[in-house]
Amino acid sequence: MAYVFDAPPHPSLAVQGTDKRFPVRRIFCVGRNYEAHAREMGNDPDREPPFFFTKPADAACDTPCVLPYPPLTNDLHHEIELVIAIGKGGANIAASDVTDHIWGASVGIDLTRRDLQSEAKKNRRPWDWGKAFDLSAPIAPIKPVAEITTLTQGRIWLAVNGEVRQDGDISDLIWPVADHIAFLSQSITLAAGDIVMTGTPAGVGAVGEGDVITGGVDGIATIQVTIGPRA
Numbered sequence: 001m002a003y004v005f006d007a008p009p010h011p012s013l014a015v016q017g018t019d020k021r022f023p024v025r026r027i028f029c030v031g032r033n034y035e036a037h038a039r040e041m042g043n044d045p046d047r048e049p050p051f052f053f054t055k056p057a058d059a060a061c062d063t064p065c066v067l068p069y070p071p072l073t074n075d076l077h078h079e080i081e082l083v084i085a086i087g088k089g090g091a092n093i094a095a096s097d098v099t100d101h102i103w104g105a106s107v108g109i110d111l112t113r114r115d116l117q118s119e120a121k122k123n124r125r126p127w128d129w130g131k132a133f134d135l136s137a138p139i140a141p142i143k144p145v146a147e148i149t150t151l152t153q154g155r156i157w158l159a160v161n162g163e164v165r166q167d168g169d170i171s172d173l174i175w176p177v178a179d180h181i182a183f184l185s186q187s188i189t190l191a192a193g194d195i196v197m198t199g200t201p202a203g204v205g206a207v208g209e210g211d212v213i214t215g216g217v218d219g220i221a222t223i224q225v226t227i228g229p230r231a
């Protein structure tokens with residue numbers, strides 16, 4: 001089989017403790033999955049079914065890194081998130097079986113052009129231009145699940161230039177990992193290589209050129225992203 005031009009490189013992410021890389025297939029993101037963040041965005045925190053949006057696979061990028069300040073926005077926001085890496089696909093997965101489908105976990109930042117997302121919400125348009133831009137999913141090296149003690153509790157935090165802005169615990173997820181991945185698998189057939197960004201705790205805010213973002217999920221990974229000049 002021949003392509004009409006060279007196929008682009010397959011998107012992938014670094015893995016802790018090895019030179020082998022995790023091939024990224026799709027990136028699914030959960031919206032409003034911490035009560036305090038739902039409130040800060042002006043939404044009713046009562047438990048509604050989880051909802052999802054996506055980013056292109058090649059939005060994923062290794063960290064630490066320097067990312068250009070993206071175009072079209074004056075309100076680039078950080079959202080620190082627990083990241084789940086799927087190693088085995090399936091549809092209609094029971095919550096009690098989700099662990100069998102997880103290859104590993106990490107921490108990532110759901111970078112958001114908040115002004116474009118707000119405009120999309122107001123006009124009932126898709127969120128893509130706010131969420132799915134180039135390099136919008138920096139993710140730390142993935143930790144294999146066998147080396148992870150728990151995916152149900154642990155501090156999740158983010159700081160900008162050393163000042164802590166987001167500080168939560170993954171035990172506060174409205175829809176825990178097993179539940180929202182089971183739910184996701186009812187809508188689409190999950191496949192090996194899929195990435196799930198599981199939602200952000202309260203404290204989202206803007207970053208600008210030259211800011212250094214650090215963050216982590218205790219026991220899983222830490223991340224560092226520097227915002228460079230405008231692209």
Ligand code: MN
Nearest residue numbers: 079110199200
């Ligand atoms: Mn998010």
